[in-house]
């Protein structure tokens with residue numbers, strides 16, 4: 001089917017923050033080609049669905065979304081499926097959903113404008129290559145930024161957890177070069193960012209030579225970014241316990257712009273399950289890291305990921321997960337029911353699959369405990385004076401929402417501009433956010 005050249009676009013990203021980053025870069029590419037952003041998918045000539053493959057539900061969602069693209073007059077926009085479903089399913093996608101014009105994987109999206117031109121000519125537009133030279137060099141300079149920006153520094157994964165599709169959809173672990181990251185961070189700050197979150201599937205495995213040829217780890221990179229004038233806050237996510245180096249832990253004690261927050265997935269508290277997951281750490285070694293992090297930075301907020309109902313998980317394995325949650329005391333966490341993913345080793349463990357009802361029940365018990373901890377963490381900040389980065393308007397007039405150092409959303413009334421840092425007193429706590437009041441200067 002041949003189409004006219006699209007004049008407007010809309011990018012919809014699902015899944016992790018790396019997808020959000022990729023979605024922003026695709027938008028910048030399309031802007032540079034003279035397309036204009038549409039307010040929503042309905043108003044766009046080209047819709048990019050930037051998909052997630054991590055669990056079955058996320059992966060299936062793309063097909064219902066494609067169906068929803070059909071308009072009242074029966075027409076559809078040009079549809080590009082990007083992201084991890086594109087990588088995993090490739091040519092199968094247009095076979096299953098004929099409306100799809102373009103399929104583009106996460107390592108190939110620098111070719112999106114070319115694929116759009118091909119699709120407009122009615123040609124097959126599919127690119128799921130993982131080229132040896134990275135896409136980053138072919139992307140335009142960073143454009144106008146919100147106060148908090150993402151910066152992908154590392155992609156892919158060599159850890160091969162037995163449940164996980166990432167090593168297949170995102171490929172082998174690669175670290176972006178030092179200079180490219182430093183330049184992009186400076187460009188983000190010039191474009192208005194005050195906070196940068198360094199992203200990678202295994203961000204703390206990042207390693208590369210600095211400008212003088214010395215090998216550096218993530219802590220070295222953080223220390224260099226700390227020197228960028230105008231950059232107020234640095235964060236990073238997601239980390240693997242095995243790559244939590246002494247240097248990175250020390251950076252939390254020493255680098256003022258590095259925020260007191262660590263997302264460190266443990267997945268399970270049971271050693272036999274961790275072994276079956278190929279996590280290569282134990283419950284004890286995880287807790288040891290948490291202890292060292294807290295020694296370095298006593299106020300650090302710890303976040304995590306959990307999977308319940310992994311094949312073979314017994315009642316006592318699940319109890320061990322509750323135990324590690326109690327021992328860690330999370331400020332926030334994400335928990336999921338195990339989802340068998342095609343092509344992963346755990347998907348073959350069919351004899352040990354856990355019934356869905358049992359997994360549901362475990363997930364509810366785990367989430368109740370995690371919610372309790374999150375509420376307690378939020379309550380403990382009431383009465384504190386802290387600093388916020390104002391990120392956006394709140395729902396009520398005169399209200400703005402900012403983030404605390406511990407990544408909590410704080411609502412407050414102020415006319416201070418978005419993108420500024422303000423001192424606040426935390427006055428109330430809810431399960432998901434806090435209330436704050438602008439701190440009054442003490443009389444001299």
Ligand code: 5AD
Pocket residue numbers: 054055163164165265267305306307336337338339340341
């Ligand atoms: N089933 C359920 N959860 C999964 N995750 C990764 N793969 C699966 C799966 N097959 C979770 C892990 C990971 C987070 C990003 O998603 O907890 O840390």
Ligand code: SF4
Pocket residue numbers: 157158159160161164165166167201202240
């Ligand atoms: Fe998946 Fe993370 Fe394991 Fe990589 S380290 S395989 S992304 S869970």
